[in-house]
Amino acid sequence: MLYIEMFYRYVYIFPRCSSEGRSLSFVFELCHRSMCSVLTSAIYVHRCVQRHGPLVTGGGVFVSYSQKMGLLSILRKLKSSPDQEVRILLLGLDNGGKTTLLKQLASEDVSHITPTQGFNVKSVQSQGFRLNVWDIGGQRKIRPYWRNYFENTDVLIYVIDSADRKRFEETGQVASVCLCLGLPGVLLICSSEPPVYLFACAHVSGQELAELLDEEKLSGVPVLVFANKQDLLTAAPASEIAEGLNLHTIRDRIWQIQSCSALTGEGVQDGMTWVCKSINAKRK
Numbered sequence: 001m002l003y004i005e006m007f008y009r010y011v012y013i014f015p016r017c018s019s020e021g022r023s024l025s026f027v028f029e030l031c032h033r034s035m036c037s038v039l040t041s042a043i044y045v046h047r048c049v050q051r052h053g054p055l056v057t058g059g060g061v062f063v064s065y066s067q068k069m070g071l072l073s074i075l076r077k078l079k080s081s082p083d084q085e086v087r088i089l090l091l092g093l094d095n096g097g098k099t100t101l102l103k104q105l106a107s108e109d110v111s112h113i114t115p116t117q118g119f120n121v122k123s124v125q126s127q128g129f130r131l132n133v134w135d136i137g138g139q140r141k142i143r144p145y146w147r148n149y150f151e152n153t154d155v156l157i158y159v160i161d162s163a164d165r166k167r168f169e170e171t172g173q174v175a176s177v178c179l180c181l182g183l184p185g186v187l188l189i190c191s192s193e194p195p196v197y198l199f200a201c202a203h204v205s206g207q208e209l210a211e212l213l214d215e216e217k218l219s220g221v222p223v224l225v226f227a228n229k230q231d232l233l234t235a236a237p238a239s240e241i242a243e244g245l246n247l248h249t250i251r252d253r254i255w256q257i258q259s260c261s262a263l264t265g266e267g268v269q270d271g272m273t274w275v276c277k278s279i280n281a282k283r284k
């Protein structure tokens, strides 16, 4: 039996949601539908009865204590917050590196990552205080469901695979939608093999960003640009990304740019430290 527990309001129990029973897409469809109405801040998919088979990609699992040191350290940095729960959302097109980042944060193996069909969620709890990190699949068919996860988001981590030239424009549009929705924080992760492409990417995104930052409802929302895939020799430096995004023109909020590699973990914690600081500052 697979339990999908929606904290605060609903608990759903799906009998035999295994590879032999209901399809996973059925489970996630129900999850997504539920999120539409519930819009709650936390969802946990318990893989509680292992004998029914693995949940495969898309399921959230509780992280064992030995695996969550990265997340725990983030949680500790947030402990001064009076709120009992913090929610971080990872979004971006498929193949961008969201799941790699989530696994890196949870100190898990990042060498075997498969495309996310639904979502992954990692959660850590300490002394009644909880940190939830959500990773939503970026495939086109899943993207319409993204908005169902926005409620109560403290920081959005947006992952871009800048090496994917063909979908550059698409990426810019999706980023705009996220910003339009007024999420309180945006962490934009850029990765690129061809720097020229990355510059173009940053340029278009920068135009979108500039327009959105004029919106009153986004006033004061902190923005962190996280330049991912720096392990690739052809990755553009963060300074180029900042220039392309015109970050220096942002005057009405704090922003930050951080180089990182979700694959090696380099720079990831630095970015998350900034995220924690911005959350703490906002909640003071």
Ligand SMILES: Nc1nc2c(ncn2[C@@H]2O[C@H](COP(=O)(O)OP(=O)(O)OP(=O)(O)O)[C@@H](O)[C@H]2O)c(=O)[nH]1
Pocket (backbone or CB within 6 Å): 092, 093, 094, 095, 096, 097, 098, 099, 100, 101, 113, 114, 115, 116, 117, 136, 137, 138, 139, 159, 191, 228, 229, 230, 231, 232, 260, 261, 262, 263, 264
């Ligand atoms: N070189 C390099 N590769 C990366 C990095 N981050 C992710 N990748 C690779 O990019 C590919 C896609 O990573 P995923 O984490 O599955 O991407 P995703 O955004 O979760 O994709 P969906 O689940 O389909 O939305 C994988 O082959 C990763 O190994 C990075 O920092 N450097």
Ligand SMILES: [Mg+2]
Pocket (backbone or CB within 6 Å): 098, 099, 100, 114, 115, 116, 135, 136, 137, 138
């Ligand atoms: Mg994924």
